[in-house]
Structure formats: C-alpha cells, structure tokens
Amino acid sequence: xxxxxxxxxxxxxxxxxxxxxxxxxxxxxxxxxxxxxxxxxxxxxxxxxxxxxxxxxxxxxxxxxxxxxxxxxxxxxxxxxxxxxxxxxxxxxxxxxxxxxxxxxxxxxxxxxxxxxxxxxxxxxxxxxxxxxxxxxxxxxxxxxxxxxxxxxxxxxxxxxxxxxxxxxxxxxxxxxxxxxxxxxxxxxxxxxxxxxxxxxxxxxxxxxxxxxxxxxxxxxxxxxxxxxxxxxxxxxxxxxxxxxxxxxxxxxxxxxxxxxxxxxxxxxxxxx
Amino acid sequence: xxxxxxxxxxxxxxxxxxxxxxxxxxxxxxxxxxxxxxxxxxxxxxxxxxxxxxxxxxxxxxxxxxxxxxxxxxxxxxxxxxxxxxxxxxxxxxxxxxxxxxxxxxxxxxxxxxxxxxxxxxxxxxxxxxxxxxxxxxxxxxxxxxxxxxxxxxxxxxxxxxxxxxxxxxxxxxxxxxxxxxxxxxxxxxxxxxxxxxxxxxxxxxxxxxxxxxxxxxxxxxxxxxxxxxxxxxxxxxxxxxxxxxxxxxxxxxxxxxxxxxxxxxxxxxxxxxxxxxxxxxxxxxxxxxxxxxxxxxxxxxxxxxxxxxxxxxxxxxxxxxxxxxxxxxxxxxxxxxxxxxxxxxxxxxxxx
Numbered sequence: 001x002x003x004x005x006x007x008x009x010x011x012x013x014x015x016x017x018x019x020x021x022x023x024x025x026x027x028x029x030x031x032x033x034x035x036x037x038x039x040x041x042x043x044x045x046x047x048x049x050x051x052x053x054x055x056x057x058x059x060x061x062x063x064x065x066x067x068x069x070x071x072x073x074x075x076x077x078x079x080x081x082x083x084x085x086x087x088x089x090x091x092x093x094x095x096x097x098x099x100x101x102x103x104x105x106x107x108x109x110x111x112x113x114x115x116x117x118x119x120x121x122x123x124x125x126x127x128x129x130x131x132x133x134x135x136x137x138x139x140x141x142x143x144x145x146x147x148x149x150x151x152x153x154x155x156x157x158x159x160x161x162x163x164x165x166x167x168x169x170x171x172x173x174x175x176x177x178x179x180x181x182x183x184x185x186x187x188x189x190x191x192x193x194x195x196x197x198x199x200x201x202x203x204x205x206x207x208x209x210x211x212x213x214x215x216x217x218x219x220x221x222x223x224x225x226x227x228x229x230x231x232x233x234x235x236x237x238x239x240x241x242x243x244x245x246x247x248x249x250x251x252x253x254x255x256x257x258x259x260x261x262x263x264x265x266x267x268x269x270x271x272x273x
Numbered sequence: 274x275x276x277x278x279x280x281x282x283x284x285x286x287x288x289x290x291x292x293x294x295x296x297x298x299x300x301x302x303x304x305x306x307x308x309x310x311x312x313x314x315x316x317x318x319x320x321x322x323x324x325x326x327x328x329x330x331x332x333x334x335x336x337x338x339x340x341x342x343x344x345x346x347x348x349x350x351x352x353x354x355x356x357x358x359x360x361x362x363x364x365x366x367x368x369x370x371x372x373x374x375x376x377x378x379x380x381x382x383x384x385x386x387x388x389x390x391x392x393x394x395x396x397x398x399x400x401x402x403x404x405x406x407x408x409x410x411x412x413x414x415x416x417x418x419x420x421x422x423x424x425x426x427x428x429x430x431x432x433x434x435x436x437x438x439x440x441x442x443x444x445x446x447x448x449x450x451x452x453x454x455x456x457x458x459x460x461x462x463x464x465x466x467x468x469x470x471x472x473x474x475x476x477x478x479x480x481x482x483x484x485x486x487x488x489x490x491x492x493x494x495x496x497x498x499x500x501x502x503x504x505x506x507x508x509x510x511x512x513x514x515x516x517x518x519x520x521x522x523x524x525x526x527x528x529x530x531x532x533x534x535x536x537x538x539x540x541x542x543x544x545x546x547x548x549x550x551x552x553x554x555x556x557x558x559x560x561x562x563x564x565x566x567x568x569x570x571x572x573x574x575x576x577x578x579x580x581x582x583x584x585x586x587x588x589x590x591x592x593x594x595x596x597x598x599x600x601x602x603x604x605x606x607x608x609x610x611x612x613x614x615x616x617x618x619x620x621x622x623x624x625x626x
Contacts, residue, residue: 223484
C-alpha cells in the first residue's frame with residue numbers, strides 16, 4: 001500500500017506527459033498523415049522536398065550549426081577561466097550569466113531590435129564616433145547573433161559544470177608525470193568535459209534549429225526558417241496537415257542530432273543537467 | 274495491481290474533468306467573449322461596458338484575418354462577437370458561420386452613416402450579418418525629407434532603387450499582392466495564374482530593396498524614422514502622423530484596397546444577447562468617440578464624425594475622400610485553390626534571397 005502511495009506521487013507528472021506531450025504528438029502524427037478531408041496521404045511529409053521547404057530547412061540547419069559553433073567557441077574558454085577563479089567570484093559570475101534569463105526572452109529580442117535598428121542606439125553611437133553604421137537588422141546575421149545571445153547560458157553552464165567536477169589531483173598527477181599543459185588539456189580536460197559539451201551542443205542546437213520567433217522579429221520577415229514555414233502553415237494558411245507533416249520531419253532531425261551527439265558523449269548529455 | 278490502476282484512472286479522470294470544467298465554466302456566467310484585432314478597442318470602453326451592464330468581457334486579440342480564422346476554427350474558445358475585415362467576413366458568411374443580427378436590439382446602429390452599409394453590401398449583400406466598425410484604405414506612409422514627394426502618387430516608388438533598404442512592405446499576402454497587381458493594372462481579386470505570376474515576379478524583384486515585411490510594427494518603425502516609406506493602412510498612417518509631423522500619407526493613383534472592418538456574431542456565440550448589447554454600446558456616440566480617439570481610424574459613425582474638429586473631419590489621411598474610395602476595390606475571398614496558390618507564391622517570395 002505504501003508503495004502505491006509513493007507511485008501516486010508520479011501521477012501529476014504522468015498526467016502532464018499524457019496530456020501535453022503524448023497527446024500532441026499523436027495529434028501531429030494524425031494530421032501529418034491525413035489530408036484536410038481525413039484521407040491517408042504521404043504528401044505532407046514529402047512536401048519537405050519542395051524547393052522552398054528544403055531551402056528553409058537548410059538555412060535553419062546552417063544558422064543552427066553556426067550558432068552552436070559560436071556558442072561553443074565562446075563558452076569553452078569562458079568556462080575554463082571561470083573554473084580557475086576563486087570559488088566566491090565563480091558563484092557571482094555564474095549568477096551574472098543567469099541574470100538575463102530572469103527576463104522573458106521575447107522582451108530581450110525586442111530590445112535587440114531597438115538597439116540594432118537603422119536609427120537605433122548602436123548606430124547613433126557609431127555615427128557619433130564617425131564610424132560606419134551597422135546594417136545587420138533584418139538579415140540572417142542578426143538572427144544568429146540573437147540566437148547566440150539567447151542560448152549562450154545553455155552552453156556555458158553544462159561545460160562549467162563538467163569542468164568544475166574535474167579533480168585537481170588528476171591534473172597535478174599528470175603534471176608530475178611530465179605532461180605539458182597542452183597534453184593535459186587534450187588528454188584530460190577535453191575528454192572529461194565531453195559530456196558537458198555534448199549536453200551544451202544539444203541544448204543550443206535544438207532550440208536554434210526549431211526557433212521561429214527570433215527570425216520573425218529580427219529577420220524582418222525576410223529570413224524564412226523551417227520554423228517560420230511551419231508557423232505560417234498553422235497560423236496563416238490554416239493548413240494544419242502541412243504544418244504537422246513538416247513538424248514531424250523537423251522532429252526527426254532533432255532526434256537524429258540528439259542521438260548522434262549522445263553516442264559521442266559517454267554517458268550521454270542528459271546526465272549532466 | 275488492479276486497484277492501483279483504478280486509483281490512477283480515477284485521479285486522471287478527476288484532473289482532466291477539472292481541466293475541462295475550467296474551460297467550459299465561462300459559458301453559464303454573464304460574460305461576453307470578444308475577438309478583435311490588437312489595439313482596436315479602447316480598454317476604458319470595455320470597463321465602462323462592464324460597469325454599466327455587469328457583463329464580464331473577455332477580450333482576445335489577433336494580428337491578421339487569417340490568424341483570426343485559425344483561432345475561430347480551432348474552436349478552443351467560443352467567441353460571442355468578432356471584428357474582422359470584409360473578405361474574411363464574406364468567407365465566413367459563405368461557410369454559414371455567421372448569425373443574423375437582430376437590429377431591434379441594436380437601435381443605435383442608426384448613428385452609422387448608411388453609405389458604409391452600402392459599401393458593406395459588397396461582402397454582406399443584405400446587411401444582415403455585419404455592422405461596420407472602422408474603414409480605410411491602404412497607401413504609402415512616407416517621410417517628407419527622405420522621399421521625393423512628386424513620386425509618391427504611384428506604387429512604383431516602392432521599386433525605386435534609390436530607396437533600397439528603406440522600404441517597408443506589408444507582411445500580409447493580400448496587401449502585398451494588391452500593390453503589385455495594381456501596378457500591373459489588374460484587379461486585386463484576380464485568380465488568373467499568369468497575372469499572379471507577373472505580380473510575384475514584381476515582388477521578387479522588389480525584395481532586395483525591402484528593409485522588412487511588417488504589419489503592426491510598420492508605424493512604429495516609421496515614427497522612429499528607421500525607414501523612408503511603408504505600405505500601411507490609412508488609419509495607422511493617421512496615427513503615425515500624430516507622432517511625427519515629417520510623415521505624410523498618399524494613396525497612389527493606380528488605385529488601392531478599401532477595407533471595412535466589421536463586427537459579426539459567429540455561430541459559436543453562447544451569449545448572442547450580450548453581444549448585441551455590446552454592439553449597441555459601440556454605436557453610442559460617446560463610446561464610438563472613445564474608440565475613435567484610441568484607434569484613430571475612419572469611423573462610419575456619423576454623429577461621432579460630426580462632433581470632431583473641422584480640420585480633423587477634413588483630414589484625408591484618416592477620412593479618405595470619396596474619389597479615392599471610388600478608385601479602390603474591396604477584397605473578395607478567394608476559393609481554396611486560389612488561396613493555396615497565392616500562399617505558395619507568397620512563401621516563395623519570403624524564401625527568396
């Protein structure tokens with residue numbers, strides 16, 4: 001009986017999963033494989049091969065890869081520096097990284113829109129200094145920039161986490177045995193932080209691949225990612241079948257990228273966070 | 274084991290019914306669920322209505338008529354009263370989704386100028402289903418110092434390379450195609466493949482010059498002078514002019530789109546009486562004035578218009594003159610096939626480099 005009670009505690013979560021994860025997926029599957037009149041079809045899935053859809057999928061993949069790369073390049077050294085600091089200041093800096101996340105991410109994107117616009121704050125300052133003005137708003141560059149800005153903490157935190165778990169003894173031992181700092185870095189630090197890196201990559205790559213709000217607001221309607229195509233199919237065209245079909249294809253990409261990354265990190269990324 | 278399952282099921286059932294009850298309980302109350310464009314109704318007016326009648330108003334908002342259609346068709350909320358544009362109302366009337374209005378419950382509709390009921394006949398032939406709320410045209414909002422004013426009488430200025438990176442186009446299929454079709458001299462309701470293709474080519478040619486495709490934000494961008502010109506609704510232009518006196522508005526000579534946003538009661542209405550009470554309230558002079566001040570679009574309410582300052586009544590940005598209106602076309606709903614075709618053409622434009 002006690003056991004039953006304990007299992008009951010999982011009830012709300014099971015319910016949550018059933019109602020908000022399982023049911024929507026089933027509905028997407030249903031819509032994806034039917035026509036508007038309810039007949040079976042594969043057209044919604046195969047429409048990913050339509051040239052516009054392929055183009056936006058590749059653009060999404062491209063931007064997501066760039067965004068993940070930039071995040072990784074920024075985060076790894078940062079995490080190392082952070083790890084070498086005094087414990088007290090470490091906590092403070094981690095806090096600073098999390099601070100922007102206290103504000104809704106949509107608001108932060110809108111703020112960037114104001115900052116980057118033709119007559120925005122940044123251009124006014126540049127003009128005042130006699131420098132050439134920036135012309136990045138409404139281009140893919142602005143979208144990538146904002147993605148990096150938004151998703152950076154998701155890369156830093158797992159890497160930092162993995163790094164802070166490396167015991168100093170190991171590094172000292174390696175040094176005693178004659179390993180130089182380069183060897184220590186590649187033979188000890190990199191392999192030991194791999195799970196964090198994998199986790200970070202997944203947590204940045206997946207939202208970057210599926211995002212549509214950032215490209216909508218900072219792309220000025222000119223950057224059409226696969227997420228925007230799906231959003232348009234649902235909201236503007238009232239074509240839920242097409243939207244679901246494309247969502248399903250995107251889901252396959254997400255799952256594939258996660259599987260690929262998990263197989264690289266020994267314990268898989270999920271364990272870190 | 275069995276018992277555990279039973280408990281789980283019971284629990285699941287309870288929570289689910291709780292969730293459902295949460296959704297449905299509004300119907301029995303004295304409420305009114307209104308679906309409207311964003312920023313299209315003075316919040317104070319709603320408060321006033323609630324105080325006067327004791328009816329609780331739930332306001333839901335949307336951006337484009339297509340959004341509205343999706344929200345309505347999704348059926349998650351039973352709307353009692355919806356405001357949307359001409360062609361979308363016609364589509365819903367054709368689909369049998371609109372209830373007839375009982376004008377005896379809306380006596381104040383007499384305040385409205387009958388001209389606009391006549392205009393409404395293009396989508397609601399017997400004026401049985403809808404009451405006009407605001408109307409206007411589509412034109413070019415431009416910055417007087419940044420643009421050659423002798424050229425804004427034509428849509429072609431939006432293709433002028435001199436203004437590359439300073440043009441804001443409408444992020445809405447029908448409005449953008451309207452511009453291209455008017456330049457080519459075609460009807461904005463055409464479904465002819467070749468004419469649409471020509472229009473698409475024109476819009477593709479324009480894309481490199483476009484700063485951004487926007488709907489609601491266009492006026493803000495123009496007020497802060499981030500672009501030289503934008504395709505906007507006349508009402509938005511009138512609003513922007515109030516904030517930046519270097520802006521001006523022009524409806525090009527090739528003709529444009531005249532739109533009427535009207536209220537209708539959808540089939541999903543659970544509170545038809547309350548909806549009609551609210552409609553009557555909206556036609557009242559003082560309320561109509563509040564909404565005019567808030568929205569700043571042309572009101573069909575004759576009493577409200579007459580009580581405005583003379584220069585505001587003669588403001589051609591807000592109140593388009595009759596000759597302009599006669600040069601305009603009202604949008605018609607397209608059949609599913611044409612809609613799909615147009616959506617595809619639009620998506621190709623949006624995806625182009």
